[in-house]
Amino acid sequence: MLNIQEYVAPNSLEEAYQYLISQKGATLLGGCAYLNLGTRNIPLAIDLSRTGLSYIRENEDTIELGAMTTFGDVEHSAILARYFNNILALSVRDIVGIQLRNLVTVGGTVYSRYGFSDFITALHVLDTQVKLYKQGIFDLEYFLENGSKEPDILEKVIIKKDNRQAVFKAMRNSRGDYAILNLALARIGDKFRIVVGARPGRAALALNTMEYLNNEYAQKRELSPEILKNAGEIIAEELSFGSNGRGSSEYRKELAKVLLRKAIQEVI
Amino acid sequence: MVVNLKINGRHYTLDVPPDEILLTTLRNLGFNSVRQGCDTSTCGVCTVHVDGKAVLSCTVLTCRLDGHEVTTLEGVEEAAETIGRFLVEEGVEQCGYCSPGLIMSILYLEKCVPQPTDEQILHYLNGNLCRCSGYEGQLRAIKKYLEVKYGAGSKQAI
Amino acid sequence: MRVVNKPFNKIDGMSLVKGKPLYTDDLCPPSALVVKVLRSPHAFARIKRIDTSEAEKLPGVECIFTYQNIHRKPFTRAGQCHPELSPYDKFLLDEYVRHVGDDVAIVAAVDEKTALNALKLIKVEYEVLKPVLDFETAEENPVLVHPEDDIFAHLPVGFDPKHNVACRVNFALGEVEKVLEECEVVISRTYKTQPQAQAMMETQRAFSYLDPYGRLVVVASTQIPFHARRILANALDIPASQIRVIKPRIGGGFGAKQTVNAEFYPALVTLKTGKPAKIVYTRSEVFNATTTRHAMKFTVTIGAMRDGKIRAIDVKALSNTGAYGEHAETTLGAAGKKVLPLYNKVEAVRFSGTAVYTNMVPGGALRGFGVTQGTYALESAVNELAAELNMDPTLIRDINMIKKGETTPLINMTTKGAGPDPMYMDSCMLDYCVKRGKELIKWEEKYPKYQVSRTKVRGLGMAIAQQGSGLPNIDMAAATIKLNDDGFFNLLVGATDLGTGAETILAQIAAETLGVDLEQIVVYSSDTDATPFDTGAYASSTTYTTGNAVIEAAVKMKEEIIKTGALYFNTQPEKIIFDGKYIICSATDEKISLADFSKKITYNLLHTQLSTTGSFVPKKQAPPYMAGFAEVEVDLETGKVEVVEFVGIVDCGTPINPKLARIQAEGGIVTGIGLALYEEVRYASNGKLVTDNFMDYKIPTRRDIGKITVEFAPGYEDTGPYGAKSIGEVVVNTVAPAIMDAIYNACGVRIRELPATPEKIWRALNC
Ligand SMILES: Cc1cc2nc3c(=O)[nH]c(=O)nc-3n(C[C@H](O)[C@H](O)[C@H](O)COP(=O)(O)OP(=O)(O)OC[C@H]3O[C@@H](n4cnc5c(N)ncnc54)[C@H](O)[C@@H]3O)c2cc1C
C-alpha cells in the first residue's frame, strides 16, 4: 500500500530530476505495481507519466523504449514484433495478467534490476544500453552490475538492431507465478549469447558456456547432444544459483541445463 | 490533489489524497462493481479501463488520471447485460464477485482480438482469478458470446 | 418434474453480473467508523505492556480495545451447533498471542488512514516465547500453546491442552491387528496435506449499527448467520435477543466464513460508541488471521489378499489445528467417518486421530472439510496397494468399494443418534461412476501411460470419494412460505447462498412442490430477525437439509390453501383441488385463480394470512459419491505436471439444477487441482506464514487446469428432496489422489506430501 505525502507530475525530465534530488526519499513513480507491494513512506512522489517517456521508436540502427512504456505496449508493438523473434513480447507474456502488464513499466523494471525479472533477461541477450538522464549511457551489463551511482532517472533503453535470433525460456509452476528460472539465448551469426535470470539473483551472462559453444560451433558447425550436455554442465557450474521458496539451487542448475538445451535447439 | 477526469463519460473534479488508488475513488463515488480481491496486484477483480485499456484499479493512483478517461462496468451497461447473460446462461456467475472485472477483461480482449482462439482467450483473461467457477464454464460462455456476435467460424471480425 | 432438474438461471444472476451493490461493503453507511486490528508479529508471546495513550490522542480515533479493557470470557469462533465440539479456547483479546496475526488491539477511527496511523502508535512490549511450530512433535513439546486454566470443552472430545491436544477421535470395528496378520499383503504409507487456503475472492468483512430499539445489527459476509448470532452473544456477553445478523450477497466462502472472525470487532465498537462501524479484511489478514484447511498427516495401513480383497484398514491421523481448536474435532472425525465407509467389505477398520495445537494459523473449515485430506490418504494407499498387487486400480475398487444397497456398521457407529437399524446406501451409484469415468477418459486405451515425446509422458490415475448431505440428528433447517395478496409466495430461509445458487435451487423446490412457476417464488435470505433458523451453509447441507424443509413448508402451504379454499367455497377440503394456478371446487366445478383468491382472502373475505413453516433434520446418511479420473503429462526433465484432462462423474442423486451442479463440480475440481499441484504453503522458521498473498500462494489460473469433463450419475436418493443429495464438497476429494496416481503411472514417482511441485518430482526422478 502506498503512503504518499506529496505528489507531483512534472512535465519535463529536468523538472522531474530537480524534484528527485530535492529531498531524501523522493521517489519516481513508474507503473507503481512494485511500489504498491511495499509499505514505504514516500514524502514526495514524482509521477513520470507526463514526461513523454512512453514510446517505442525505431531509428536507423536502434530501437528505443521510453521508460514509461508498459509491458502491454511491448507485447502489442509492431516494431518489436519485427526483431529478435519478438523476444521482448514473449518474455513478458506470462507475467500475471494483461491488466498488470498494461501498467508496469520498462523504466521501473530495469532501474530496479529485479533478480526475478523476465524482461531484463530478454533485454540482456540483446545489445542493450540504458540511458540515465544525468549520468548518460551505459551498457545494460554494466548497469545491472553497478546500478546507478546516484539518484537518477532511467530515461530509456536503447537496443541495437541486428539480425540476431533470440529465444526466451522460463520455467514456472503456476502461470502467473514468478519464474523459477529464466534463460534467454541469442544467435548472432555463429556466435551465441546466453543470459540466465531468476537464479534467483540478477540476470547474468553465461560467459564460459558462450565461449565453449562458440568454439565448438566454429570447429564442428554443429552442436551434438554431447556438446549440449557439456554446455549444460558448464552453465550449471559457472553461475551462482540460489535457493528460495520457489526452488533450490540444485533444481535451478538442472533447469538451466534443460532451458539451455531447448533454447539452442530452437536456433540451430 | 485536484483531479479532473472522465468516468463513464461524465466529467468529475475530485479532490483526492495523493496516495488514493483509483479503486477507492471509484467505490467512494458509488461505482460498486469495482472491487478489491487482493493487496498484491494479482487477482484482477478490480479491473477497469483507463483510456480504453484494461488496468488494475488497485494499482493506479487517481492523481495520475488528470485528463484521462475511466470506464467501469457501470459505464458499459449494455455490454454488461449482453456478456452477463451468457455467463448466467452457463451458471458461472457463482458468487459473482469476480464477474465485473471479468467482463471488463472480456471487453478488452474483444477490442484487441475480436476473433480470438481459445489460447488467446485464456491469455487475455489469465489475470482474472475466480475461485468459484472452475473457469471452464466461463470459457464456454465467452466462446458462445463471441460466436453469436461474430458468427461461428467466420474469419472476419465485424 | 416441471421445475426441478431443469437448468434455470440463477435468480440473482443478472444483478451479480451487472455489478450491483449487493455485497457487505456496498451496503455499509459511509459514516461508519473504520475498524483495524493490531496483529501479533510473533508466533507466541505474552504482552508485557501495552500503551495506547499516544494512539488515543490522535485526532479521529474513536476507541481502542486491548485485553486490559475488555471482558475475559472463553468461547469458540467455530460455526457449529450448540454445544460446540470445538473447545472454548479463544478470548476477544488476550494477554497471550498465539500465532503471527493473532489479535492484539482493536482501533476504531473516522477513516482508514487514521486507524492505520493509530495502530502504528500503539506501543507493545512482548515477552517473546518459544513457539510450537512442528505439529508432529507438538504433543510431546513441553511448551504449551494454551497454558491458561479457564478454557474448556463442552463435550468429551479428548481436550487436553496440557499436552497441546485439542481433541482426539477414535473408532474401530473388528480386530485390526488380527486381520492384518492374516493378510497376504500389508502396505503402510504416510501422507501429508498442506493447510490450503479457502481463497474466496471477497475477504471477510462486516459492519454493525444499532437498530431503532438499540439492538446490535451486524451485516456480515458469513455462511452462518444464526450461529454467528449465538457466538456473538456469547462472546460479547449480551443476550441473543439484542443481536440481529444479516447476510447480504457473499463473495465466496468455501468454509472461511463458517468461522466468526471479523464480526466481533465492529460489533464491539458499535456497542461501545453507539455508532456504525465496519471492518474489511486485507488479503494478508485473511491469510494470517483467519483459518485454513487443517494440515494433516496420515499413516494408512491396508491389509489385503493377493486377489485384491481388502480385509483391514488402519488409519492414524494427526491434524494441526494451529493456535485454536476451531472445527478441529469435526474435520478430523470427517477424515475417517466420511472416508472409510467407501470400503464397506473390510473385516476390521480402525481410526485413531489427534488434533494438536501449534503456534500457527488456526485450522478451520474448507470445502471437503477433512474428507478431502482423508480421501487423499486412503485413496492414495489403495492405489499403492493396487500397484503392489499389479492390479488395475479400477478393479480393486470394483472388488472392494461400497455399492448400491450396501452398508457397513461403520455408518451407524459414526452417525449421531443412528439407532440399531443398518443404513443402506440405496442410492449409491459409485459403480456407475467408475464405469462411466473409465469410458470418458479412455482408460482401457491409455492406462497406465503413454509416451508423447522423448521427455514427456502421460499417465492416468483415479480415485473415488464420498461426502455427507447435512449432519444427521445435528444440523437442522427451517423454511417459511407466505402467500401474498397477488398470488405469489415469499420463501424465507435462513440458509445462506454463497454464490452456489442455493436460493435458486430452493425456489425451484418450492415451485415444484407448490405446482407454481419459479417466478412466483420470491426468496429472502438471510436475516436472523426475519428468516427461520438454519444452521447455515456447511456440511453440504443446503440442498438436502433446507431443501427438505422447503418441501415440508410447501406441502403445508398447499394444505392451507386447500383448507382455506374449502372455507371460501363453503365445502369440505376433500372437494378442493389446487393445481398451482386455480383453486377448484370439484363439487360445483367453480374455480378461482390463485391471484384472485389471495386478494380475496386478504382484503374481502376471511381476512387471513397463509403462512407455513417446515423444518427438517436429516435422519439418515445420504452421501453423494464421485469417481475422478486424471490424465496428466509429466515433463521428465523438469518435473512439471500439466493436467491434460480431469473427468469427474458425480452421484448427487437428482441434480436439482444440472447447470449449477455442473459448475459446482468444475469449481471443486479446480480447487482440488490447486491442492494437488500449486497451493504450496511455506512458513518462516520464526512461525510467520510466508505465502500470505496471491503472489506467493498460487491458486490455479485458467491456464493451469487443462480440460475438465463432468457428468452426473442417474441416481435418486429417496430421503432427499426430489431425489437430491449434496454436491458442493464431494467434488474436491478425488482430485489430489487421482492426480498423484497419474503422476506415478507416468513416471514412477509417488508424491506423498502435497502439493506435487515440479521440484519434488524432479528430485524423486533424479536423486
Ligand atoms: C504481482 C506482481 C507480479 C509480478 N510478476 C513478475 C514476473 O513474473 N516476472 C517479471 O519479470 N516481473 C514481474 N513483476 C514485476 C513487474 O514486471 C515490474 O518489473 C515491476 O512491477 C516494476 O515496474 P513498475 O513500473 O511497477 O515500477 P514501480 O513500482 O513504479 O517502481 C519500481 C521502482 O523503480 C523506480 N522507478 C520507476 N521508474 C523509474 C525510472 N524511470 N527511473 C528510475 N527509477 C524508476 C521507483 O521509484 C521504484 O523504486 C511482477 C510485479 C507484480 C506487482
Ligand code: FES
Ligand atoms: S485487487 Fe487484486 S489485482 Fe487489484
Ligand code: FES
Ligand atoms: S464467481 Fe466467485 S470468484 Fe468468480
